Amino acid sequence: MSHRLSAALAAATALLSGAAEAAPHDWQLGFQPAVTPVMARIEEFHDLLLWIITAICLMVAVLLVWVMLRYNSRTNPTPSKTQHNTLVEVAWTIVPVIILVLIAIPSFRLLYFEAEIPRPDVTVQVIGRQWYWTYAFPKDGGFQFDSNMLKDAVAKEKGEPRLLGVDNPLVVPVNEVVEVETTASDVIHSWSVPAFGVKMDAIPGHLNHTWFKATQLGTYYGQCSQLCGANHAFMPIEVKVVTQPQYAAWLAQAKKKYAADDAAVVASR
Numbered sequence: 001m002s003h004r005l006s007a008a009l010a011a012a013t014a015l016l017s018g019a020a021e022a023a024p025h026d027w028q029l030g031f032q033p034a035v036t037p038v039m040a041r042i043e044e045f046h047d048l049l050l051w052i053i054t055a056i057c058l059m060v061a062v063l064l065v066w067v068m069l070r071y072n073s074r075t076n077p078t079p080s081k082t083q084h085n086t087l088v089e090v091a092w093t094i095v096p097v098i099i100l101v102l103i104a105i106p107s108f109r110l111l112y113f114e115a116e117i118p119r120p121d122v123t124v125q126v127i128g129r130q131w132y133w134t135y136a137f138p139k140d141g142g143f144q145f146d147s148n149m150l151k152d153a154v155a156k157e158k159g160e161p162r163l164l165g166v167d168n169p170l171v172v173p174v175n176e177v178v179e180v181e182t183t184a185s186d187v188i189h190s191w192s193v194p195a196f197g198v199k200m201d202a203i204p205g206h207l208n209h210t211w212f213k214a215t216q217l218g219t220y221y222g223q224c225s226q227l228c229g230a231n232h233a234f235m236p237i238e239v240k241v242v243t244q245p246q247y248a249a250w251l252a253q254a255k256k257k258y259a260a261d262d263a264a265v266v267a268s269r
């Protein structure tokens with residue numbers, strides 16, 4: 001992407017209300033803000049589990065305190081000789097099973113929601129490489145481009161976050177289903193964008209599928225999430241979610257630019 005176009009895109013996205021930026025920040029607790037239906041559901045499921053585990057922890061703590069106070073040798077000098085209590089034993093087996101089944105139902109529902117890809121509007125092929133990403137648009141002109149991490153000084157100059165900003169970000173339209181096919185050319189990588197709730201292994205000789213539908217304009221960052229070698233930590237992901245007309249404009253210039261790049265590569269051989 002040309003500097004002028006990327007600057008214009010950044011300005012336009014910042015101007016529009018609801019434009020967001022999701023990146024990790026210092027002392028962060030919890031998730032980055034959810035901008036896809038999948039991530040919204042992951043957050044809901046996470047909160048549900050947090051309520052359940054909190055209730056269980058409180059119950060165990062109360063039982064412990066009760067046992068310590070009520071059944072210590074001072075308050076209970078002649079202990080009971082009870083060894084079995086069928087009712088209690090059946091209950092402490094059945095109740096956890098019921099809790100696990102109750103957790104499994106929304107868990108499977110979420111897994112299927114993630115796994116079933118709706119009709120895609122855009123298809124992006126993501127190729128993991130040591131140590132950068134290649135993005136290909138097989139159904140929109142068949143061009144592809146590399147996305148490399150910016151050096152610290154360049155990132156600072158461009159106002160990009162250190163170790164997360166890239167030279168050529170992936171650009172996708174807002175409110176449209178983006179199908180992501182992941183693969184790799186050397187070792188296993190993993191394409192992961194927390195705000196989208198997407199983390200998919202990129203495996204050589206294998207195509208994995210996932211999807212996202214970003215509902216908010218903005219810039220979202222992620223990182224390779226599979227230990228892939230020396231520069232594993234230095235192959236960040238940057239996704240710009242833009243309006244449909246901005247996407248069309250980006251696509252038109254990208255087709256020309258990267259087709260020209262490919263031609264230049266062929267000519268130089």
Ligand SMILES: [Cu+2]
Pocket residue numbers: 128129188189190224225226227228232235
């Ligand atoms: Cu990697």
